[in-house]
Amino acid sequence: MAEDTLFSEVLDPANRADPYPIYARLRENPVAPQRDGSVVVSSHAAIRSLIFDPRLSSEDLPPSHRPRTGNPLKDWLLNPIKDRIATAHRPLIFRDPPDHDTLRHAVMRAFSVARVEALRQRIVRDVDALIDACVGRDEVCLVEDLSYPLPVSVICDLLGVPEADEPRFQAWATQLATALEPDARHDEASRHRTVAAFDAISGYMRALIREKRRRPTADMLSALAAPGPDGKAVMGDFDLISTAILLLVAGHETTVNLITNGMLTLLRHPQELERLRADPERAPRVIEELLRYEPPVHFRTRKALGAIAVAGRIIPKGAPVILLFAAANRDPARFDDPDRFDPDREDNQHFGFGGGLHYCMGAPLARIEAEIALVALCRRLVAPGLMADPPPYRPGASLRGPERLGIRISGIAPG
Amino acid sequence: MSAAEAGIVVVGASLAGLRGAEALRRHGYAGRLTLVGDEPHRPYDRPPLSKHVLSGELAPDATVLPERAALDAQWRLGHAAVALDRDAKAIRLADGSVLAYERLLIATGAQARPWPAASGGALAGIFTLRGRDDAARLRTALAGGPARVLIVGAGLIGCEAASCCRDLGLPVTLVDPNPTPLARSLGTWVGGVIADCLRDAGVTFHAGAQVLRFAGDASGRVARAHLADGGAVEADLVIVALGATRATDWLSGAGLMADAGGVTCDGACRVLGADGTPCPDIYAAGDVARWPNPLYGGRLMSVEHWGNAVAQAAHAARNMLAPSEDQQAYHHLPAFWSSQFGINIKAVGLSAGAGADAVAIVQGSRASRRFLAVYGRAGRSIAAVSFDQARWLPAYAEAVAAGQPFPPIRDASDQGGFLAMAPGFPPPRAAPTPIEAHHG
Numbered sequence: 048m049a050e051d052t053l054f055s056e057v058l059d060p061a062n063r064a065d066p067y068p069i070y071a072r073l074r075e076n077p078v079a080p081q082r083d084g085s086v087v088v089s090s091h092a093a094i095r096s097l098i099f100d101p102r103l104s105s106e107d108l109p110p111s112h113r114p115r116t117g118n119p120l121k122d123w124l125l126n127p128i129k130d131r132i133a134t135a136h137r138p139l140i141f142r143d144p145p146d147h148d149t150l151r152h153a154v155m156r157a158f159s160v161a162r163v164e165a166l167r168q169r170i171v172r173d174v175d176a177l178i179d180a181c182v183g184r185d186e187v188c189l190v191e192d193l194s195y196p197l198p199v200s201v202i203c204d205l206l207g208v209p210e211a212d213e214p215r216f217q218a219w220a221t222q223l224a225t226a227l228e229p230d231a232r233h234d235e236a237s238r239h240r241t242v243a244a245f246d247a248i249s250g251y252m253r254a255l256i257r258e259k260r261r262r263p264t265a266d267m268l269s270a271l272a273a274p275g276p277d278g279k280a281v282m283g284d285f286d287l288i289s290t291a292i293l294l295l296v297a298g299h300e301t302t303v304n305l306i307t308n309g310m311l312t313l314l315r316h317p318q319e320l321e322r323l324r325a326d327p328e329r330a331p332r333v334i335e336e337l338l339r340y341e342p343p344v345h346f347r348t349r350k351a352l353g354a355i356a357v358a359g360r361i362i363p364k365g366a367p368v369i370l371l372f373a374a375a376n377r378d379p380a381r382f383d384d385p386d387r388f389d390p391d392r393e394d395n396q397h398f399g400f401g402g403g404l405h406y407c408m409g410a411p412l413a414r415i416e417a418e419i420a421l422v423a424l425c426r427r428l429v430a431p432g433l434m435a436d437p438p439p440y441r442p443g444a445s446l447r448g449p450e451r452l453g454i455r456i457s458g459i460a461p462g
Numbered sequence: 463m464s465a466a467e468a469g470i471v472v473v474g475a476s477l478a479g480l481r482g483a484e485a486l487r488r489h490g491y492a493g494r495l496t497l498v499g500d501e502p503h504r505p506y507d508r509p510p511l512s513k514h515v516l517s518g519e520l521a522p523d524a525t526v527l528p529e530r531a532a533l534d535a536q537w538r539l540g541h542a543a544v545a546l547d548r549d550a551k552a553i554r555l556a557d558g559s560v561l562a563y564e565r566l567l568i569a570t571g572a573q574a575r576p577w578p579a580a581s582g583g584a585l586a587g588i589f590t591l592r593g594r595d596d597a598a599r600l601r602t603a604l605a606g607g608p609a610r611v612l613i614v615g616a617g618l619i620g621c622e623a624a625s626c627c628r629d630l631g632l633p634v635t636l637v638d639p640n641p642t643p644l645a646r647s648l649g650t651w652v653g654g655v656i657a658d659c660l661r662d663a664g665v666t667f668h669a670g671a672q673v674l675r676f677a678g679d680a681s682g683r684v685a686r687a688h689l690a691d692g693g694a695v696e697a698d699l700v701i702v703a704l705g706a707t708r709a710t711d712w713l714s715g716a717g718l719m720a721d722a723g724g725v726t727c728d729g730a731c732r733v734l735g736a737d738g739t740p741c742p743d744i745y746a747a748g749d750v751a752r753w754p755n756p757l758y759g760g761r762l763m764s765v766e767h768w769g770n771a772v773a774q775a776a777h778a779a780r781n782m783l784a785p786s787e788d789q790q791a792y793h794h795l796p797a798f799w800s801s802q803f804g805i806n807i808k809a810v811g812l813s814a815g816a817g818a819d820a821v822a823i824v825q826g827s828r829a830s831r832r833f834l835a836v837y838g839r840a841g842r843s844i845a846a847v848s849f850d851q852a853r854w855l856p857a858y859a860e861a862v863a864a865g866q867p868f869p870p871i872r873d874a875s876d877q878g879g880f881l882a883m884a885p886g887f888p889p890p891r892a893a894p895t896p897i898e899a900h901h902g
């Protein structure tokens with residue numbers, strides 16, 4: 048296939064299980080214009096310089112590739128989240144400086160290390176309970192049994208959503224996440240459900256914020272809703288709502304994929320699984336290497352506000368720019384033996400959490416969740432084995448991960 | 463002792479001295495290594511002295527520089543070098559002892575320019591700030607709750623000190639001959655932002671004012687400063703922040719090109735003899751060194767900033783161990799940072815020193831005090847400064863190093879209209895001399 052359509056191969060679900068050979072071909076020309084006008088950036092050095100370039104915008108996102116229908120209402124329904132958010136309040140991940148910075152600063156203050164550390168005990172309890180629920184079975188469906196429920200439950204706790212409302216959040220999160228997937232997958236009815244979920248969660252959050260203002264508790268939403276030192280609101284209500292939804296959505300599929308990819312990778316490298324079981328202190332190294340080797344987020348799209356010279360090429364003004372983080376993570380110019388899964392590698396500067404001003408705000412939390420989950424799985428699943436390799440994947444090329452991960456076991460050790 | 467046994471001697475045991483010594487070891491030098499320093503302390507870091515140390519957040523002795531590798535060196539601390547004898551290849555220390563060297567690295571830095579005693583400089587309550595002991599004394603005096611602090615000189619250190627004093631709740635007056643603070647390093651247009659910060663923080667700023675002399679009370683303590691315009695400022699504590707002179711006194715009589723502006727080197731950091739030929743066995747680095755920087759057409763330059771001390775010391779060390787046919791020239795793009803009034807300032811390139819004729823904000827806004835400004839000369843970008851926007855600076859540093867057109871980057875996501883302004887640098891103090899980039 049021609050160079051200028053390589054990225055369409057990346058998008059092709061047939062390549063979902065192993066996109067890395069295509070990435071290697073893309074890296075031969077690390078700043079690669081595609082026939083559709085977008086530019087794919089795939090080397091570590093080029094991404095490194097672009098994430099610190101002020102001309103890359105996250106705000107003015109290019110229209111999706113799907114042709115417009117000519118009916119605005121229909122278009123709006125076809126791409127509910129993006130358009131809704133564009134007309135209401137875009138979350139900070141889709142904003143540029145200076146607004147992005149103001150919002151991010153406010154969230155950072157509330158999303159403190161202490162607040163994240165305080166969640167540790169409950170994550171341990173959650174993980175143990177989810178694994179306990181599998182006792183007596185001879186197979187674990189990792190995604191539905193653990194990876195999927197865990198992150199939502201943790202975010203609910205972080206935000207201060209009452210436990211009784213958690214099941215509704217699970218449902219909304221699942222529905223909202225479909226909006227991030229290519230449209231081929233869902234029908235009109237599903238899109239209506241997405242819009243409904245968006246409206247429902249917005250309404251829910253609005254009421255919850257009002258409640259947190261009236262009776263502040265120790266959670267993050269109370270902190271964000273409280274007036275600042277000058278007595279003024281730190282963020283407006285719309286920003287608060289879009290931030291809360293962002294935290295839910297941005298921290299959901301991603302963490303699911305990290306845990307699932309993590310177990311998949313460890314089962315493919317049994318000696319590493321064994322080492323982690325024997326020595327849980329290795330967990331941080333394993334997680335960092337997973338974020339490099341099988342990152343949950345493969346690429347993010349930006350727009351070039353001006354012409355940018357990088358790696359000897361010019362990205363034209365107005366071009367959509369695809370930052371292919373997962374390809375940079377396997378760049379042999381940056382990493383020795385990049386296709387080897389090696390938790391012992393030093394100097395592991397991956398783009399698993401992105402980089403630059405949109406660097407993942409949930410990274411400390413995601414690391415803790417994945418660490419606790421993977422260690423518990425390695426220690427408690429007795430004689431685990433993959434039931435299908437490769438497993439079936441969800442269609443998303445950017446938020447890439449298995450749809451199901453069946454693990455055969457001969458028992459579950461006590462927690 | 464033969465010269466070879468004498469090994470390498472480093473004079474000046476601070477940032478450049480320590481990093482130079484470490485680089486010598488890193489490059490494989492295994493011989494005898496001696497560090498001579500007139501201060502009694504192990505190498506420590508100066509930037510915190512006018513920031514966290516003054517405000518009381520950091521103890522003066524918590525500034526010790528991390529020693530990155532086991533140096534295996536002889537330390538002669540608390541001993542000033544007082545003379546250099548190139549024929550004997552030896553230096554004399556203040557206690558009369560003589561130390562032979564095979565090769566010498568001069569890293570004696572600079573010292574604060576004192577207020578002359580003849581116009582009141584000897585009164586109690588007048589301070590300068592260069593070393594850790596200065597900072598400790600000043601800190602104690604500030605903790606004593608002076609009625610009003612007067613700071614003379616609104617350069618980087620003067621402004622940082624003013625910011626700390628306001629954090630401590632002390633009444634502060636700052637005087638400077640220029641129309642705004644930081645006029646020499648950033649120009650009056652950018653300096654105006656700090657003038658606004660001074661006002662908001664409650665500092666009384668006397669622009670265009672010059673102190674003539676200090677007068678004391680009966681006990682010999684400073685009481686007021688008399689200004690050139692006939693006015694006076696009552697103050698019982700004075701910080702004189704008028705920049706620094708290079709510590710080269712000890713080299714007088716050594717037959718080197720050295721004066722209060724520094725020791726002159728060739729491009730490879732080898733010190734020049736009075737006849738202009740490089741001494742193969744004497745190098746200099748850090749604040750004290752003046753060298754022809756290839757990035758500026760080989761003009762002589764001295765840079766009084768932290769980053770230069772580190773880079774130049776490593777470069778000199780490398781050359782000290784290399785044969786004479788492999789001496790590499792030292793290229794350096796000056797850079798510094800400062801923090802004051804809650805703002806993190808970072809700059810790259812030379813603005814005034816390289817004749818900037820325009821400045822423009824390319825990202826953010828002056829009103830928000832979060833911005834990136836670029837300085838231009840004749841249509842080229844020559845320097846950039848960020849106020850709380852450091853993350854973008856590397857992109858501009860690259861543009862400055864490559865001499866890209868001014869402004870180098872348009873179309874930034876947070877760029878407002880683009881308007882080039884006059885940077886407003888004060889006229890140079892003297893006839894065109896070597897370029898100086900100060901932290902004073």
Ligand SMILES: Cc1cc2nc3c(=O)[nH]c(=O)nc-3n(C[C@H](O)[C@H](O)[C@H](O)COP(=O)(O)OP(=O)(O)OC[C@H]3O[C@@H](n4cnc5c(N)ncnc54)[C@H](O)[C@@H]3O)c2cc1C
Nearest residue numbers: 474476477478500508509543570571572748749766767768
């Ligand atoms: C208060 C303050 C704040 C600063 N803040 C910043 C900042 O924010 N950012 C920045 O980029 N830069 C800053 N600087 C500048 C930076 O600290 C200097 O550029 C750096 O210290 C230079 O290192 P050096 O080793 O060349 O010289 P110095 O640090 O001056 O060290 C020279 C050493 O040699 C000793 N010495 C002198 N004469 C003799 C002799 N005859 N015999 C033996 N020893 C001798 C001196 O006592 C001293 O210990 C600041 C400086 C000061 C004083």
Ligand code: HEM
Nearest residue numbers: 139140297298301302305344347400401405407408409413
């Ligand atoms: C393994 C788990 C996770 C991965 C791999 C991941 C990855 C990423 C990546 C790559 C970005 C950059 C997006 C861009 O550049 O456009 C990002 C941004 C972000 N992430 Fe995560 N994330 C994870 C978990 C979380 C969690 C748990 C949260 C919150 C609870 C979170 C909150 C955010 C937010 C708020 C942003 C936007 C930051 C900004 O725009 O300034 N993430 N994440």
